[in-house]
Amino acid sequence: MRFKRGKLKILMFLLDAFLINFACFMALALRFDGYVPSQYIPYLLKTMPLATIAGLACFYKFDLYDRLWRFASVNEMFSVVWASTATSLLLLALTYMLQLHYPRSVYVLLWLLLTAFTGGYRFLMRVALGKRHQSLNFVKNGKDDMTNVMIIGAGDASSVVVEEFSRHPSLKRRPVALIDDDKNKLGMKIRGVPVVGTRECIPEVVLEKNVREIIIAIPSADRRDIRDIVEICNKTKCKLKILPGIYELIDDKVAVKRIRDVKIEDLLGREPVKVDLFEISSYLQNKTVMVTGGGGSIGSELCRQVARFKPKELLIYDISENSVYDLEYDLKTVFPKLRYTPIIGSVRDEKKLEDVFNKYRPDIVFHAAAHKHVPLMEQNPLEAVKNNVFGTLNLVRAADKYKTQKFILISTDKAVNPTSVMGATKRIAEIIIQIASQNSSTVFSAVRFGNVLGSRGSVVPLFKKQIESGGPVTVTHPEVIRYFMTIPEAVQLVIQAGAFAKGGEIFILDMGDPVKIDDLAKDMIRLSGLEPNQDIEIKYTGLRPGEKLFEELLLSEEGLTATKNNRIFVARPTHIDKAAFAEELEQLKNILIEEREKDFVEIIRSIVPTFKTLTQEEKSISQ
Numbered sequence: 053m054r055f056k057r058g059k060l061k062i063l064m065f066l067l068d069a070f071l072i073n074f075a076c077f078m079a080l081a082l083r084f085d086g087y088v089p090s091q092y093i094p095y096l097l098k099t100m101p102l103a104t105i106a107g108l109a110c111f112y113k114f115d116l117y118d119r120l121w122r123f124a125s126v127n128e129m130f131s132v133v134w135a136s137t138a139t140s141l142l143l144l145a146l147t148y149m150l151q152l153h154y155p156r157s158v159y160v161l162l163w164l165l166l167t168a169f170t171g172g173y174r175f176l177m178r179v180a181l182g183k184r185h186q187s188l189n190f191v192k193n194g195k196d197d198m199t200n201v202m203i204i205g206a207g208d209a210s211s212v213v214v215e216e217f218s219r220h221p222s223l224k225r226r227p228v229a230l231i232d233d234d235k236n237k238l239g240m241k242i243r244g245v246p247v248v249g250t251r252e253c254i255p256e257v258v259l260e261k262n263v264r265e266i267i268i269a270i271p272s273a274d275r276r277d278i279r280d281i282v283e284i285c286n287k288t289k290c291k292l293k294i295l296p297g298i299y300e301l302i303d304d305k306v307a308v309k310r311i312r313d314v315k316i317e318d319l320l321g322r323e324p325v326k327v328d329l330f331e332i333s334s335y336l337q338n339k340t341v342m343v344t345g346g347g348g349s350i351g352s353e354l355c356r357q358v359a360r361f362k363p364k365e366l367l368i369y370d371i372s373e374n375s376v377y378d379l380e381y382d383l384k385t386v387f388p389k390l391r392y393t394p395i396i397g398s399v400r401d402e403k404k405l406e407d408v409f410n411k412y413r414p415d416i417v418f419h420a421a422a423h424k425h426v427p428l429m430e431q432n433p434l435e436a437v438k439n440n441v442f443g444t445l446n447l448v449r450a451a452d453k454y455k456t457q458k459f460i461l462i463s464t465d466k467a468v469n470p471t472s473v474m475g476a477t478k479r480i481a482e483i484i485i486q487i488a489s490q491n492s493s494t495v496f497s498a499v500r501f502g503n504v505l506g507s508r509g510s511v512v513p514l515f516k517k518q519i520e521s522g523g524p525v526t527v528t529h530p531e532v533i534r535y536f537m538t539i540p541e542a543v544q545l546v547i548q549a550g551a552f553a554k555g556g557e558i559f560i561l562d563m564g565d566p567v568k569i570d571d572l573a574k575d576m577i578r579l580s581g582l583e584p585n586q587d588i589e590i591k592y593t594g595l596r597p598g599e600k601l602f603e604e605l606l607l608s609e610e611g612l613t614a615t616k617n618n619r620i621f622v623a624r625p626t627h628i629d630k631a632a633f634a635e636e637l638e639q640l641k642n643i644l645i646e647e648r649e650k651d652f653v654e655i656i657r658s659i660v661p662t663f664k665t666l667t668q669e670e671k672s673i674s675q
Contacts, residue, residue: 061117065108068116071169072107072139073100079161080154095152102146103139107166110138116174132171136163198226202254202263202290204281205270206232206240206247209295213269213311214243228261251281258288267311268294279319286578316512316576328616331551333361335416335458342367342414344399344447345421347375350462353543354418355379359387366392367412369399370421399443402450409450416550417451419444420462422478429474433652434644440477441640444484452492460550461485461498463558468500469662476656476663482558483659487630489556497553499546500623501561503534511569515576524589525573532595533566545620552615558623559615633659 114135140163203210217225230247237247266285294314341358345351346368370376376394397404399421422440429436451459466475482498489496518525549559574584613622636659657663
């Protein structure tokens with residue numbers, strides 16, 4: 053029988069009234085071993101109407117009539133307990149005022165019975181309604197349309213996932229098995245779902261239980277474990293999902309809606325980044341923070357993460373209006389109280405920067421604006437110099453003039469022993485920062501790291517497009533290796549390094565183990581449910597102009613010093629002849645003015661002695 057919502061409320065109201073009175077009678081009867089003494093009968097008749105009014109009022113106050121009891125959980129149980137407690141205490145006060153003196157144990161028995169009776173039938177409703185709903189949804193037209201799901205992990209997260217699938221049959225997922233490496237859990241059940249084996253048993257259990265989807269629900273697992281599990285799961289051809297790691301669950305809430313496809317970022321094999329939130333907050337909170345290149349991959353993530361620390365104002369400075377427009381939408385949605393100002397402009401525009409610094413007086417500057425694509429800058433070397441070198445110089449001068457507190461340059465591993473114009477210009481930018489820090493009240497520092505997964509122009513978006521179009525996936529060389537980080541990881545460490553900065557440092561981020569691009573391509577193909585060189589071809593195209601087989605994070609003359617964060621190091625400063633550097637910069641400026649591109653390599657090499665273009669022999673080897 054199906055009740056409308058209003059009728060169900062009335063029925064529950066009447067049932068509660070009966071159970072309140074029955075509980076009063078039973079409490080008194082139990083106190084006297086099943087017999088109610090005659091002297092308490094008048095008391096009971098006077099008490100029952102009071103108990104009914106008090107109980108129904110308390111139940112209404114605690115919203116016991118406005119809940120969907122089919123989804124009842126611990127919160128609803130506590131509401132019943134609090135409502136019964138309030139009813140018992142109120143009745144105690146009323147009977148004492150009216151001098152209806154019952155033994156004290158009667159009130160305790162009343163509380164226990166009231167909780168058991170009113171809570172009991174509500175949770176029986178949960179079971180009955182849940183079973184009915186499942187029977188309507190699990191079998192449709194006589195056919196079971198549920199997908200059997202295996203969940204990896206038998207902890208709190210998997211318990212929540214199992215419960216949510218049970219409560220929401222419309223998701224059409226039926227958990228049939230749990231996998232956990234803790235052998236003490238084998239044979240045990242979580243909400244009726246058994247723990248059937250360790251990760252080695254995954255293929256066998258998939259066949260036995262007819263599993264079609266696997267969910268990895270271990271938020272605390274490191275990426276090496278995730279990678280190992282994914283490799284085993286890939287053999288089963290099941291659809292593979294994952295519950296994000298703790299670093300993504302900012303509010304610590306586990307929910308089915310957070311389950312997503314496994315991404316290549318999940319397989320990097322490193323511990324999540326740990327940062328000192330107090331240190332970060334102390335230098336960003338209530339400060340005017342400027343991010344150049346604010347609409348780019350790194351810049352936009354910097355803006356999002358800085359916004360978490362409640363700056364006084366966020367200045368988003370970028371030449372691309374479309375990128376800033378997209379970022380604005382995100383900030384408005386996630387940080388509605390954030391005060392921010394989008395500024396469209398180039399770091400090359402010295403006058404524009406002067407006006408911005410004069411008007412807003414930024415306390416902190418994160419300089420992420422740069423030309424970064426190696427092959428493009430090989431073809432347009434003077435543009436790289438204009439943006440990466442003199443754009444940085446313009447910013448540094450403005451920051452120094454208007455007494456910015458901290459200035460953090462985003463640099464790259466390609467600045468170390470560069471073989472590309474882009475890398476050489478970023479190395480010059482680092483030198484500008486180190487020299488500026490020597491005679492300024494502003495703290496100038498740089499942060500150097502490798503590739504970030506998912507940034508514009510990186511291999512991951514390219515590989516995704518190639519896989520979606522059916523291949524081939526193009527890899528420059530089978531032996532090429534790179535350091536990788538996720539964008540959020542890199543940005544968290546950049547912000548943390550800013551807290552450590554005292555002036556002149558080049559911070560080096562621990563990028564973990566280098567990754568073969570060839571392996572990265574194969575992993576992405578497998579994550580798409582395909583096989584490399586069977587379903588999707590991998591094609592080797594040869595190194596591009598200015599590209600190296602491997603990148604370095606440290607110059608030979610630099611050494612590393614540890615910081616409080618075991619993922620951030622400081623490179624020992626190298627000696628720089630300031631007078632010679634100033635003269636060389638002037639020469640470089642003249643080359644730009646006169647557009648003497650033929651003299652470009654010579655002057656760059658004099659500024660960055662480690663700059664080396666690939667020889668013809670090296671280029672032929674790379675093919």
